[in-house]
Amino acid sequence: MQTKKGKFLMDDPLPSQSPNPFADEGYKLSSLTHKCCCVAVKMHDDGSVKVRDTKNLGGPALMFNKDEWVAFIGGVKLGEFDV
Numbered sequence: 336m337q338t339k340k341g342k343f344l345m346d347d348p349l350p351s352q353s354p355n356p357f358a359d360e361g362y363k364l365s366s367l368t369h370k371c372c373c374v375a376v377k378m379h380d381d382g383s384v385k386v387r388d389t390k391n392l393g394g395p396a397l398m399f400n401k402d403e404w405v406a407f408i409g410g411v412k413l414g415e416f417d418v
Contacts, residue, residue: 356392364389 355364355375362375362385377385382401388394399407410416 356389357387362387 355362357375357377360377362377364373364375373389375387375389377387377396379385382404384399384401384404385396386399387396
């Protein structure tokens with residue numbers, strides 16, 4: 336699936352990528368995922384989003400409502416989280 340900004344989300348990884356351990360639950364990985372160290376994202380119809388760490392299979396999913404997610408994405412685009 337292609338998003339508006341040209342980034343791709345996928346269920347089936349490319350050969351250089353690790354499998355999506357949460358694909359059966361409807362989570363997507365970025366096409367930029369490499370072997371580890373990624374987050375899996377699940378978008379809901381109401382605009383809420385769940386985020387999971389692919390390195391921590393038993394870990395929790397973080398839940399964001401639509402306003403929180405929009406604010407986070409806006410901050411990312413503005414470089415507020417650049418390190």
